[in-house]
Amino acid sequence: MSKKKINEKKYREQVDYIKERLQDNYDVNFREINVKEGCITIVFLESLSDSMFISDHIIMPLMQESDVGNDIEVIKKEVLTGSTIGDVNSKEAAILHILSGDVILLFSFDDTIVSCEARKYASRAIEEPPSEVVIKGPREGFTENIMENMSLMRKKLRNVNLKFERLSMGEESNTTVVLIYLKDKAPEHLIQYVKRRLEGMEDKFLWESNYIEEQLKHKKTAFDTIGYTEKPDTAVSKIAEGRIAILVDNSPFAITAPHFFLEEITMADDYYLNKYPQNYFRLIRWAALLIALLLPGLYLALTTYHFSLIPSVFVFRLAVLRAGVPYPAFVEILIMMFFFQILREAGVRLPKAIGPAISIVGALILGDAAVRSGLASEITVLVVALSAISLFLLPRLYGAISIWTDIILLFSAFLGLPGFFIGFIVFCSHIAGLDSCDYPYLYPLGTLKVFGFKDHFVRYDLKEISKNILQEDDQK
Amino acid sequence: MKRLWIAFIVILSLLLGGCYSYNDINRVLFPTAMIIDIDDEGDIMIYLEIFHAFRSTQENTEQGQRILYQQKGATFLEAIESFDEIAAHVHSFEHNKVIIFTEKAAEEGIEDFLDFLQRGQQFLLRPFVAVYYGEPKDLFEVPLKQNEYLGLYIHDLFDRPRTRITIRHRKLYEVLNDRRRGENVALITAIEVDKNALDDIVKKYGVAVIQNDKLVDRVDLWEMQTLAFLIDTVESGRISIPHPQHEGKHITLEILKSNTKTEVNYEEGKIHLKKKIDMKTIVGGSEGSLVLDQETIEKIDYLLEETLKENLHEFFHKYREKDVDIFEVQQNFERNYPHIEVDNAIEITELEIEVNNHLSGSTDSLNFQ
Structure with missing residues (x-):
């Protein structure tokens, strides 16, 4: 059998294989072009590739130059005008290229498979991240497009040591994951640790960055021991501190590791505005953390076990306020906390336009109605509301601190102040025992x-x- | 191991938690004042003023209510326990502000009451203690304007900064300490109902002298000033002395600072009790004009010294004759001479007074608040 026939047979096999693997996909396009030497099949996904680019930079040159010859290297260097052109090693790799938005060229006169980048993803514009609003400082946030996210970071840190290592993760989703670090700043053992953990991942699909966070984070804790941010400037500043950032395709969040408890209290504004007022606000955030965590438990312990520690006039006032409440204070607080969580969840899930309004109106009406109906006293509503609002200052700790507030409340209900302190000590022990990528979480x-x-x-x-x-x- | 420790701490706390018990604050009765009396048959009478919170079904509002209870028993504890028979909720004495002994109860002796108050876990040691001269019911019936509750009113009355020359108002733990020292003498603030004012009022008036746990005497207001200098409780106040330039008139000195140092010397069977009073004063007011030159200042110092010396000596001798050691002579002597045994120190004590006054000037018309 002549070489030409062998090539033609191989070409047919390649085309058939791709057709078979990508069958039942109406966005797959097989375009055949006849040239003097034979036939060239161009395969691409219309939904991911730029049709205009393919017409202008691949099809048009091939058709205009009908005598392209049979040297693939000449075609790659002199005919095709795309910016990124390369060889593909296997049919399976060709499938991956197609699914990534690249164009695959198959030749009847050569067994080489050529890929040409022609991606065009639908992506939203760069917007201010809704979860990390700043008064002053960069307002751009990550999008779902990993290339855009990389460019946002690269332009902030023009440094040859800034490395972007690409990994493909998710056995079936084949998601692009990029490991970003500063070579001379990030400790080598940290880089190796993260790589080792990522290699150990067995997820078939990787929809969001949280899949990687769960792989890296400390298990059995409500605290996020791996950080995340929507702001490129925040991600880059953490890289500059020697940390590693990880971008996941289709996720507008960058993961940062290691991540420490102190970072939950700091905000980007702390570094962009005058330090004196910002330090004052940071201290308020610390106070808010303590209020959110401890106030309900302390209130319960004092008003059910240790009346002597409250000034007399206030004790009498508290007694009057609770006079009509039929439930024990512990149940009363739990009810109000439950109501608040419902309201919060409603506010978060509702559309942006009406969510906050519903939350505020709901809180006002529910609070007032709870007091009027005798279900709760004003002071309990105040304590629960103060605790919950304090948590809004530290939105990333909301879940973890909510749980620990309940735990300390439970200790206080059973043991009074000794229980309150035991609860607090257990809390401190818990966070002191956590680690983030082999660094103590309280570091x-x-x-x-x-x-x-x-x-x-x-x-x-x-x-x-x-x-x-x-x-x-x-x-x- | 870590879990074992946590379990150990929790179990330990549960055991310690037995000292406390869960009570919702609205299901507790809070006594604010306790009056202890003895009736003609010798039974203990206890009167409680109680704060009680409840929800009125008629007005549909939460209210605080003042309840007055009276119970009696053969012993203090029996009387206290009998309150459970008439109370819908438990009593919490943690906000009891004052323990008042009636004159009769104090005369009979407060030893047994103090013992119960000290041992009872439901009582705190921080309430003020007072001796009341009058009928208990009259005291509760006074329509107080400054506070709804007698206990809170007396607490504020005793607890506010002292602007007069007076002794310190004693709390229960201080009385318990006083009666263990020296000659077992405790000074407790006296209160009475004044029916001569425009409105009936409760006022503090002098000091009840408790010796060996029994009321033996009462120091009136004027004498109390003298007593305050001797036991070093003067913080501020005013003292009047004869006018240095106009005969028959007086000037008033305002005390800015006062400190009395005590020295005890034992020689030839006599105790020399030296009281050195250092004062800083200004002229607070004057009947007639006052030219404040150096000569006048020296004269004022002299007159003050003479006035104080005369008053202090007179007062000291009065109580030495009564054989009541309200000047803490016995305990000062025992501290200074722990190896010499003297049964009744005040009996052989001679008082020496030294007054050093620094007159800083006078108030003026601009010095106001």
């Missing part, structure tokens, strides 16, 4: 003296803030 608390970390309860001057806390820690 750098407890190591402040070692390298003078100046960005904890308040931040010092920007020039004094340690820029690479992980590497400095390793050196110690």
Whole structure:
């Protein structure tokens, strides 16, 4: 059998294989072009590829140059005018290219498969991230397009050491995942740790970045021991501190690791605005954390076990306010917390235009109605509302602290103040026992003296803030 | 191991938790004042003023209500326990502000009451203690304007900063301490109902002297000023002395600071009790004009010293003759001479007074608040 016949047979097999694998997909396009040497089949997905680009830079040149010859290298270098052109090793890889939006060229006169990038994804515009609104500072946020996300980061950190390592994850979704770090800043053991954990993933599909977060985070805790952000500037600043960022295709969030408890209290504004008012607000956030976590438990312990610790006039006032409530204070608080969670969930799930309004009206009406109906006292409504509103200052801790507030409340209900303190100690032990990528979750608390970390309860001057806390820690 | 520790702490807390019990705040009766009396048959009478919260079904509102209860028993504890028979909720004495002994109860002796109050876990040691001269019912019936509750009113009355020369108002734990020291003498603030004012009022008036747990005397208001200098409880106040430039008239000195140091010396069977009073004063007011030159200042210092010395000596001798040691001579002596045994120190004590006054000037018309 002549070489020509062998090539033709192989070409037919390739086309048939792709047709078979991609059958029942109406957006798959097989375009055949006859040239002097034989036939060229162009395969692409209309839904992911740019038809105009394919016409202008692939089909048109091939048709105009009917005598393209049988040297594939000449075709790649002199005929095709696309920016990214390469060889594909196997039929399976060709399928992956097609599913990624690339164009595949199959030749009847050569067994080489050529790919040409012609992706055109539908993506939304770059907008201000709704979960990380800032008063001052960059307002752009990540989108679902990983290339755009990479460009947003790359333009902020023009550094040759900034590495973007591509991984393909999800056995069946073949999702692109990019590991981003600064080569001279990120500790090597951290990079290896993350890679090792990612390699151990057995998920078939990877819909969102949380799949990777769950693989990296500390298990059995409500706290996020792996960070995430929608803001490229925040992601880049963490990379500059020696951390690793991970982008997942189709997710508008960048994962950052390791992630520490202190970061839940800090906001991007802390670094973009005057440090004095921002430090004051940061202290308020710490106070809000304590109020959210401890106030219901403390209130319950004091008003059911330890009347002597409350000023007399206030005790009498509390007694009057609760006079008509038929339930024990513990049940009363649980009911009000349950109501509040319903309201919050309603506010989150409803459309943006009416969600907040419904929440506010609902809170006002429900609170007032609960008091009037004798289901709860004003003071309990106040305590629960204060605790819940305080959590709004720390939205990322909402889930974890809500659970721990209930746990401390339970301890207080059974044991009064001793229970309250036991609950708090258990809470502190819990977060002290967590780790993030082999770093303690409470890091750098407890190591402040070692390298003078100046960005904890308040931040010092920007020039004094340690820029690479992980590497400095390793050196110690 | 970690879980074992946590389980241990929780179990331990459950056991310790036995000291407390869960009570909703609206299902508790809060006594604010307790009066302890003895009736003609010798039974203990206890009167409680109680705060009670309830929801009125008629007005459909939550209210606080003042309840007055009276129970009696052969012992203090029996009387206290009998309150359970008439109370829908448990009593919490944690907000009891004052324990008042009637004159009769104090004369009979407060030892047994103190013992119960000290041992009973439901009682706190921080309420003020007072001796009331009058009928208990009259005290509760006074229509107080400044507070709805007698207990809260007396607490505020005793607890506010002292602007007069007076002794410290004693709390229960202080009385318990006082009676263990020296000659077992405790000074407890006296209160009475004044029916001569425009409205009936409850007022503090002097000090009840308790010796060996029994009421033995009462120090009136004027004498109490002298007593305050001797036991170093003067913080501020005013003292009047003869006018240095106009005979028959007086000037008033305002005390800014006062400190009395005590020295005890034992020589040849005599105790020399030296009281050194350092004062800082200003002229607070004057009947007639006052030219404040150096000579006048020296004269004022002299007159003050003489006035104080005369008053203090007179008052000291009065109580030495009564053989009541309200000046803490016995305990000062025992501290200074722990190896010398003297049964009744005040009997052999001579008082020496030294007054150092620093007159800083006077108030003026601009010095107002």
